[in-house]
Amino acid sequence: MDEPLLAPLARRWDQRVPLSADEREALISLPATRKSCPKDAYIVREGETTSTCVLLLKGFAYRQKFVGEGARQIISLHIPGEFVDLQNCLLPVSDHNVQSLEQTELAFVSKTALLDLTVRYPSLAKAMWLDTLVDASIHREWVVNVGRRDAKTRLAHLLCELALRLEASGAVRDGIYQFPLTQEQLADATGLTAVHTNRTLQALRKDGLISLSHNALRIHDWKRLRDVGDFSERYLHYAV
Amino acid sequence: MDEPLLAPLARRWDQRVPLSADEREALISLPATRKSCPKDAYIVREGETTSTCVLLLKGFAYRQKFVGEGARQIISLHIPGEFVDLQNCLLPVSDHNVQSLEQTELAFVSKTALLDLTVRYPSLAKAMWLDTLVDASIHREWVVNVGRRDAKTRLAHLLCELALRLEASGAVRDGIYQFPLTQEQLADATGLTAVHTNRTLQALRKDGLISLSHNALRIHDWKRLRDVGDFSERYLHYAV
DNA sequence: CGTTAATTTGAGACCATTCAATTTCGGTGG
DNA sequence: CCACCGAAATTGAATGGTCTCAAATTAACG
Numbered sequence: 001m002d003e004p005l006l007a008p009l010a011r012r013w014d015q016r017v018p019l020s021a022d023e024r025e026a027l028i029s030l031p032a033t034r035k036s037c038p039k040d041a042y043i044v045r046e047g048e049t050t051s052t053c054v055l056l057l058k059g060f061a062y063r064q065k066f067v068g069e070g071a072r073q074i075i076s077l078h079i080p081g082e083f084v085d086l087q088n089c090l091l092p093v094s095d096h097n098v099q100s101l102e103q104t105e106l107a108f109v110s111k112t113a114l115l116d117l118t119v120r121y122p123s124l125a126k127a128m129w130l131d132t133l134v135d136a137s138i139h140r141e142w143v144v145n146v147g148r149r150d151a152k153t154r155l156a157h158l159l160c161e162l163a164l165r166l167e168a169s170g171a172v173r174d175g176i177y178q179f180p181l182t183q184e185q186l187a188d189a190t191g192l193t194a195v196h197t198n199r200t201l202q203a204l205r206k207d208g209l210i211s212l213s214h215n216a217l218r219i220h221d222w223k224r225l226r227d228v229g230d231f232s233e234r235y236l237h238y239a240v
Numbered sequence: 241m242d243e244p245l246l247a248p249l250a251r252r253w254d255q256r257v258p259l260s261a262d263e264r265e266a267l268i269s270l271p272a273t274r275k276s277c278p279k280d281a282y283i284v285r286e287g288e289t290t291s292t293c294v295l296l297l298k299g300f301a302y303r304q305k306f307v308g309e310g311a312r313q314i315i316s317l318h319i320p321g322e323f324v325d326l327q328n329c330l331l332p333v334s335d336h337n338v339q340s341l342e343q344t345e346l347a348f349v350s351k352t353a354l355l356d357l358t359v360r361y362p363s364l365a366k367a368m369w370l371d372t373l374v375d376a377s378i379h380r381e382w383v384v385n386v387g388r389r390d391a392k393t394r395l396a397h398l399l400c401e402l403a404l405r406l407e408a409s410g411a412v413r414d415g416i417y418q419f420p421l422t423q424e425q426l427a428d429a430t431g432l433t434a435v436h437t438n439r440t441l442q443a444l445r446k447d448g449l450i451s452l453s454h455n456a457l458r459i460h461d462w463k464r465l466r467d468v469g470d471f472s473e474r475y476l477h478y479a480v
Numbered sequence: 481c482g483t484t485a486a487t488t489t490g491a492g493a494c495c496a497t498t499c500a501a502t503t504t505c506g507g508t509g510g
Numbered sequence: 511c512c513a514c515c516g517a518a519a520t521t522g523a524a525t526g527g528t529c530t531c532a533a534a535t536t537a538a539c540g
Contacts, residue, residue: 047474065384068393068470073384087373090366095377095475118366122359126330129369132376133327137335139379144305144313146387147431151496153308182518191387196496198520214518230308234287235335391528422486436528438488487536494529503520
């Protein structure tokens with residue numbers, strides 16, 4: 001009740017694309033509906049025609065697609081403060097599923113209202129475009145990760161990415177990262193099986209790189225983990 | 241000499257986002273520099289700060305990244321008429337390499353000039369945003385392809401995608417698709433090795449699905465190839 | 481035609497998978 | 511607070527898809 005639903009979003013966007021008072025105001029005063037969402041629920045379904053975009057207020061979510069044989073590939077992870085489907089602002093039909101990873105709080109914003117903002121405020125248009133461009137850059141890195149790195153490197157890379165994004169969002173406390181992924185979900189994100197993910201995580205632990213239990217990741221040796229994960233943060237486009 | 245460099249682009253964008261005469265005119269009259277580019281040349285380099293965006297006039301190109309061990313992953317393929325790095329319009333530093341697949345003709349357009357258009361013409365802003373959104377959707381499908389499909393399916397899927405995109409661009413003649421990829425490049429695009437790509441292509445040929453030699457792809461049984469490739473074209477977002 | 485790049489083939493090794501069983505963990509109700 | 515339950519994590523062993531390495535064949539091109 002204290003602050004508008006979209007205020008944190010305005011702050012985040014403002015860091016990358018400076019917004020005028022007008023623009024900030026216009027964004028914040030967009031009508032947005034808050035909804036709770038249980039664990040593992042679908043937020044957007046592939047093939048669906050949507051009329052809103054969904055902002056993640058609390059809790060993690062992920063995008064995924066199924067292949068013919070029933071296997072699932074997780075395409076990206078999303079942490080609080082991020083849009084999970086801003087691209088649907090322009091794309092009429094969703095090309096993938098979005099699911100909650102835990103119990104979440106969501107803000108639904110009308111697509112047409114958002115589009116209207118882009119017409120009136122070029123900086124907001126830029127901010128939205130940029131948001132989806134960073135998504136795309138992360139997708140590209142995932143293609144590389146899943147296509148050309150071995151299991152250990154793949155997992156280390158994913159952990160590095162998530163850690164850095166959590167840092168940037170200010171959600172880290174005492175070096176402990178929230179990590180609400182089961183090993184099966186981690187496997188679906190890296191293109192591995194759950195069994196092999198398990199064994200590979202054990203290797204990372206034995207190497208003294210991380211501690212990982214359900215919902216809590218601790219990184220003991222950031223430099224070496226980075227190294228093992230062949231990680232370079234350029235693709236996150238933080239530096240402006 | 242007959243028509244402006246960007247005229248085909250204006251036509252393509254107009255199909256998805258109707259442009260006014262003004263907008264079309266503004267786009268077409270953007271200063272653009274035409275350049276030839278030899279085979280296998282770098283068009284954009286990872287880490288580079290760019291001042292232009294590059295439109296592919298003739299010939300194929302691809303985006304790629306290297307991993308620590310020196311392996312390469314191709315992230316996307318580009319056919320004539322497409323931008324190869326429109327995202328660099330807003331992202332100051334390129335997060336991946338772009339390379340020509342054959343001798344190509346390119347049009348270089350100033351980033352600031354493009355951005356200026358987005359400020360003045362919302363429809364052009366939409367067209368550009370949409371262009372990058374479709375790129376991102378293709379990236380997502382590639383994550384799935386490389387992450388969760390076996391070799392045969394992966395290759396068939398890639399062939400389906402390329403065939404459809406070439407159809408849409410009107411570049412197909414007598415059911416023969418240009419296909420200027422070596423098997424090694426095909427391997428880098430699917431996350432396989434060249435050897436295994438070779439064997440898998442032979443399987444596709446033996447199944448009577450395709451004929452493929454350097455630079456010429458023929459699809460004998462589209463329905464079955466689609467099926468084998470677990471292909472659904474929704475992610476290309478052609479239907480509007 | 482000669483020379484290099486690209487494709488093809490063979491055989492063995494390995495990373496990751498599959499299947500199945502066991503153990504641990506987290507949450508819930510008595 | 512403990513007993514119980516289902517979900518998640520872990521372990522083992524065997525299989526298999528893909529890789530590696532190397533050599534041979536074919537195609538492309540000046």
